[in-house]
Amino acid sequence: MEKHTNAAARQHGRPGRRALLGTAAALGVAGAAGATAHAAGPGRGHRTPGGRFRGSSVLITGGTSGIGRATAIAFAAAGANVGFCGRRADLGSRVEREITDAGGEAVYIRADVRSAEQTRDFVDRVAARYGGIDIAFNNAGIGGGGPLHEMTPERWDDILATNARGVFLALKYELPHMLRAGRGVIICTSSSAAEQARPDGAAYTASKRAVQGLVKSAALAYGPQGIRINALLPGTTDTPFVRPPGIPDADWARYKEAFGPLNVEGLERMAEPGEIARAVLGLASPDFPYMTGASVAVDGGAGAGRRLVHPARS
Numbered sequence: 001m002e003k004h005t006n007a008a009a010r011q012h013g014r015p016g017r018r019a020l021l022g023t024a025a026a027l028g029v030a031g032a033a034g035a036t037a038h039a040a041g042p043g044r045g046h047r048t049p050g051g052r053f054r055g056s057s058v059l060i061t062g063g064t065s066g067i068g069r070a071t072a073i074a075f076a077a078a079g080a081n082v083g084f085c086g087r088r089a090d091l092g093s094r095v096e097r098e099i100t101d102a103g104g105e106a107v108y109i110r111a112d113v114r115s116a117e118q119t120r121d122f123v124d125r126v127a128a129r130y131g132g133i134d135i136a137f138n139n140a141g142i143g144g145g146g147p148l149h150e151m152t153p154e155r156w157d158d159i160l161a162t163n164a165r166g167v168f169l170a171l172k173y174e175l176p177h178m179l180r181a182g183r184g185v186i187i188c189t190s191s192s193a194a195e196q197a198r199p200d201g202a203a204y205t206a207s208k209r210a211v212q213g214l215v216k217s218a219a220l221a222y223g224p225q226g227i228r229i230n231a232l233l234p235g236t237t238d239t240p241f242v243r244p245p246g247i248p249d250a251d252w253a254r255y256k257e258a259f260g261p262l263n264v265e266g267l268e269r270m271a272e273p274g275e276i277a278r279a280v281l282g283l284a285s286p287d288f289p290y291m292t293g294a295s296v297a298v299d300g301g302a303g304a305g306r307r308l309v310h311p312a313r314s
C-alpha cells in the first residue's frame with residue numbers, strides 16, 4: 001500500500017500546499033501552517049521556514065477517519081511528512097491522496113494496532129521512509145458500551161486490545177527510534193470519558209484510563225531521554241465515532257444543536273475534529289517544552305461541569 005514520496009511536491013516545492021491549507025481550514029484547523037517556528041523535538045532549537053513542522057516526521061495511528069484524519073491533514077499542511085495507519089485501505093488511500101494531491105507529503109500503511117507485528121512494521125516503515133520519528137500521535141480507538149453483565153468477554157477484549165494494548169504496542173515500537181535520536185514527542189488519545197464515566201461505558205472508560213496510566217509512567221521513564229509524552233482527552237467530537245451511520249445531515253445538525261447546551265456546560269457545542277487536531281499540533285510543538293505526563297482535556301468545558309443528558313435522536 002505504501003507508495004513513493006510525492007515526486008511533484010519534492011520537485012516543485014509544494015505547489016498545492018495552498019490547497020492543503022484550504023482543506024485544513026475547512027476542517028477547522030486554521031493556523032495549521034503557522035508562520036515560522038521551531039521544529040518539533042525538544043532538542044531542536046533552530047527555526048525552519050515554510051510551515052511550522054516542515055520536514056518533521058509524524059506518525060499517526062487511526063488516520064483514516066475523524067480526529068486522526070484531521071490531524072494528518074493539519075500536520076501535512078504545516079509541512080510535516082506524515083505516515084498514518086488504519087485498517088480500512090480504501091479510506092486510507094483516500095486521505096493519502098487528499099494530502100498528496102494538494103502538495104503535502106503523506107503515506108498510508110495498512111496496519112491493525114491490535115497486531116504487534118503489523119504495528120511494528122508500520123512504525124519501522126514510517127521511520128525508514130522519513131528518517132526517524134519526531135512526533136507520534138497514538139490515536140486509534142473504538143467505542144463500545146452496554147451494561148457490563150451483557151458485555152461479552154470478546155467485546156471487552158477487543159476494546160482493551162485496541163484502545164489500551166494498541167497504545168502500548170505503538171509506544172513500544174516508537175520509543176526505540178526516539179531513544180536513538182535522543183528526542184521525540186508522543187501524544188496519546190485518551191478521552192474525557194476517562195474522567196467522567198457513564199453507567200454503560202465501563203470498558204471504554206477503563207481502556208482510556210489505561211492510556212492515562214501508560215502515559216504517566218512512560219513520561220517518567222523517558223523524560224530524561226528527551227521524550228515528552230502526554231495524553232489528550234477530547235470531549236465529544238463530530239466524527240463517525242459519534243455520528244450514527246446513515247443519519248441525514250439535517251437530522252444530525254439538529255441533534256448537535258440540542259446536544260451542545262445539554263451536555264457541554266461551557267462552550268455548549270461538540271468539538272469539530274480540526275479543533276482537536278489543533279490541540280495535537282500545539283502539544284507537539286516546542287510551545288510546551290515543560291509539559292509531559294499530563295492529561296490535557298480539550299472538551300469545551302464539559303469536564304468542568306456535571307451535565308450529562310442526551311437529547312432524543314429525531
Ligand SMILES: NC(=O)c1ccc[n+]([C@@H]2O[C@H](COP(=O)([O-])OP(=O)(O)OC[C@H]3O[C@@H](n4cnc5c(N)ncnc54)[C@H](OP(=O)(O)O)[C@@H]3O)[C@@H](O)[C@H]2O)c1
Binds near residue numbers: 061062065111234
Ligand atoms: N469522537 C469523539 O467524541 C471522541 C471523544 C473522545 C475520544 N475519542 C477518541 O479519539 C480517537 C479517534 O476517534 P474518532 O472520533 O476520530 O473516531 P473515528 O472517526 O471512528 O476514527 C477512529 C480511527 O481509529 C482507527 N482504528 C480503530 N481501530 C483500529 C485498529 N484496530 N487498528 C488501527 N486503526 C484503528 C480507525 O481506522 P480503521 O477503522 O480504518 O481501522 C479510525 O481511523 C479514538 O481513540 C477515540 O476513542 C473520540
